[in-house]
Amino acid sequence: MRRAAVGVLTVIAIAGASPAFALSASRGGARGWTEQSATVMNLQDTQDDGHDVKAEYYRTAHPSDKLTLWNKQAYGDRYFEDNDGNAWTVESGKHSTIFKMQVCEVYNNWPDSCSGWVE
Numbered sequence: 001m002r003r004a005a006v007g008v009l010t011v012i013a014i015a016g017a018s019p020a021f022a023l024s025a026s027r028g029g030a031r032g033w034t035e036q037s038a039t040v041m042n043l044q045d046t047q048d049d050g051h052d053v054k055a056e057y058y059r060t061a062h063p064s065d066k067l068t069l070w071n072k073q074a075y076g077d078r079y080f081e082d083n084d085g086n087a088w089t090v091e092s093g094k095h096s097t098i099f100k101m102q103v104c105e106v107y108n109n110w111p112d113s114c115s116g117w118v119e
Helices: none
Strands: 024-027 030-035 040-045 053-059 067-071 089-091 098-105
Touching (some): 024 098, 040 067
Antiparallel strands (some): 024 030, 040 089, 053 067, 053 098
């Protein structure tokens, strides 16, 4: 009697969180980036030119709501850093994933100078 070979197919599934990714953009004196798996927005004013900077961004929890993070205090009387020691940098709270962002240098009575959207 002949025995038939029985093949066994093994399927290995690798489960886990989505890979971490970061977004970043710069324009003039504005530099922005995400951290902590793109759940925190950072905004740095890199030039002592008197212009405020802002980051505009969208989060997955409310994908149609544009959020804005302002940095209006840089190079004033008080030096400040974010939680990672980056000078003249503000941070958002940690919430849902940021999937789209841009940074802008703000010019009063003129159009803002923005980096363009990064996804």
